Amino acid sequence: MATTKQREAAKKNVKKAQSAARDQHTLQNLSKRTRTALGKEANAVRRGDAPTRRELEQKARELGIKGRSKMGKDELKHAVAGAQRGS
Structure with a gap:
């Protein structure tokens, strides 16, 4: 939050x-x-x-998602969701 x-x-x-x-x-x-x-x-x-973009980027960092700094908010949302499903 x-x-x-x-x-x-x-x-x-x-x-x-x-x-x-x-x-x-x-x-x-x-x-x-x-x-x-x-x-x-x-x-x-x-x-x-x-979540804010900053929160999504932090979660992506924790999940080790590459290229997160170049992603938009929607891309980050999908990448984080996909990584969490795969974990």
């Missing part, structure tokens, strides 16, 4: 990203389905239901 400090940092980062996206109108160029998925993922992290 994420600590309070990590959750606060994640909230701050999400707000910064949202602000930048508003300024650049980035979200307008995404499909409604993608925007919805991004919102649901952000809310899950805020609630503590979903």
Whole structure:
């Protein structure tokens, strides 16, 4: 689980990203389905239901997954899940 400090940092980062996206109108160029998925993922992290990328990377390090620093969050999720199933 994420600590309070990590959750606060994640909230701050999400707000910064949202602000930048508003300024650049980035979200307008995404499909409604993608925007919805991004919102649901952000809310899950805020609630503590979903792990942060940092938490996933730490777990990948513990499991000895190679190439983790170059992976995105979804790739890390799948790699960690696969490694845990294989253990």
